[in-house]
Amino acid sequence: MDVLAQVTFDDQGLVPAIAQDNNTGEVLMFAWMNKQSLALTLEKQQAVYYSRSRKKLWFKGEESGHKQIIKDLYIDCDGDVILLKVEQVGGIACHTGRASCFFQKIDNGHWSITADVIKNPKEIYG
Amino acid sequence: MDVLAQVTFDDQGLVPAIAQDNNTGEVLMFAWMNKQSLALTLEKQQAVYYSRSRKKLWFKGEESGHKQIIKDLYIDCDGDVILLKVEQVGGIACHTGRASCFFQKIDNGHWSITADVIKNPKEIYG
Numbered sequence: 001m002d003v004l005a006q007v008t009f010d011d012q013g014l015v016p017a018i019a020q021d022n023n024t025g026e027v028l029m030f031a032w033m034n035k036q037s038l039a040l041t042l043e044k045q046q047a048v049y050y051s052r053s054r055k056k057l058w059f060k061g062e063e064s065g066h067k068q069i070i071k072d073l074y075i076d077c078d079g080d081v082i083l084l085k086v087e088q089v090g091g092i093a094c095h096t097g098r099a100s101c102f103f104q105k106i107d108n109g110h111w112s113i114t115a116d117v118i119k120n121p122k123e124i125y126g
Numbered sequence: 127m128d129v130l131a132q133v134t135f136d137d138q139g140l141v142p143a144i145a146q147d148n149n150t151g152e153v154l155m156f157a158w159m160n161k162q163s164l165a166l167t168l169e170k171q172q173a174v175y176y177s178r179s180r181k182k183l184w185f186k187g188e189e190s191g192h193k194q195i196i197k198d199l200y201i202d203c204d205g206d207v208i209l210l211k212v213e214q215v216g217g218i219a220c221h222t223g224r225a226s227c228f229f230q231k232i233d234n235g236h237w238s239i240t241a242d243v244i245k246n247p248k249e250i251y252g
Contacts, residue, residue: 003232016156018144025151030142030207042232074228075237077220081156083228094203102200102209106129106168111201 003042008080009035017082019047019093021100022071028093029101031058033082045070047084064124066090090119097121129168134206135161141208145173145219147226148197148211154219155227157184159208171196173210190250192216216245223247 009015013035019028031049033041037057040048047068051058061067068086075082094101096117103115135141139161145154157175159167163183166174173194177184187193194212201208220227222243229241 002235003237006237016142018153018156020153027144027146027153027209030144030202072231074231074240076156076227077222077224077229078227081227083153096203098203101202101204101207103203105198105200109128111129111132114200 004035004039006079007035007038007075007082008078010080014050014052015080015082017047017049017084019068019084019086019088021088021093022085023087026100027102028068028086028088028099031060038082041070041084042073047086061089064090064092064095066092066124068093092118092124095121095125097124130161130165132205133161133164133201133208134204136206140176140178141206143173143175143208143210145194145210145212145214147214147219149213152226153228154194154212154214154225157186164208167196167210168199173212187215190216190218190221192218192250194219218244218250221247221251223250 014032017031017033021028032052034050037048037050047060049058067089072085091099097119098115098117104111105114133141140158143157143159147154160176163174163176173186175184193215198211217225223245224241224243230237231240
C-alpha cells in the first residue's frame with residue numbers, strides 16, 4: 001500500500017503504535033506493529049499488532065472481543081511512530097479488564113491504582 | 127528512587143515514553159527514557175528523555191524553551207511503558223513548530239497534514 005512506504009520500521013522491522021480512544025482521548029495502550037500488521041490494520045480498519053513475546057500477529061480483541069475500530073491513523077514527524085485513534089469495543093483495552101493499560105500513576109512517591117476493573121479477566125478470557 | 131524499581135527497561139536500558147497534553151488530551155510525542163532520564167524527570171518534574179541518535183540525555187525544551195512540566199506520570203500494566211501527562215510550555219512539542227508530532231494522518235489513501243506550524247523552527251532554534 002502506498003502509505004506504508006512513508007513508515008520507517010526499526011532494525012527488527014517494527015514500529016511503535018499508540019492507541020488512543022477517539023471519543024475520550026484516553027491513551028489506551030502501547031504495542032508494536034510490523035509491516036504486515038500495519039497493512040492488515042489498514043485493510044480491516046481494526047487494530048492488528050505484532051506480539052514480540054509470541055512472535056506473531058496479534059489481532060487485537062480476537063479472543064476477548066475487545067477489538068479496536070480504526071477512526072484515524074496518524075504518523076509522527078519522523079515517520080517512525082503510529083498513533084491510532086480508535087473506537088474501543090467493550091470499553092476495555094487492557095488485559096486486566098480495565099479501560100486503559102495506563103491505570104497506575106505516581107502518587108506521593110508510590111504507584112497508585114487509578115482505575116477500576118470493569119470486567120474480571122477470567123470472564124473475558126474464560 | 128523507590129518507584130523506579132517497578133519499571134522494566136528493555137535490553138538497551140530504555141523504556142518507551144508517551145507525552146500527552148494534560149489539558150487537551152492530545153498525544154504530543156513519543157520518545158525513550160533510560161533510568162537516569164526517568165529519575166531526572168521525577169526529580170525536576172520536567173521531561174528528560176534519552177536520545178538514541180545522539181546517545182545522550184535530552185532535556186526537552188533546553189534549546190527551544192518548549193519544556194514539558196510533569197502533571198502526572200503513569201506506567202502501563204506490564205510496567206514497561208511510561209505515559210507523561212504534561213503542561214507543554216509554548217504549546218509546541220514538535221521540532222517542526224507544531225503542537226504535536228502527530229500531524230499527519232491517512233486521508234483517502236494518502237498522508238495528509240492536519241496541523242499548522244505555530245512557529246517557524248528557524249525562530250525556535252535560531
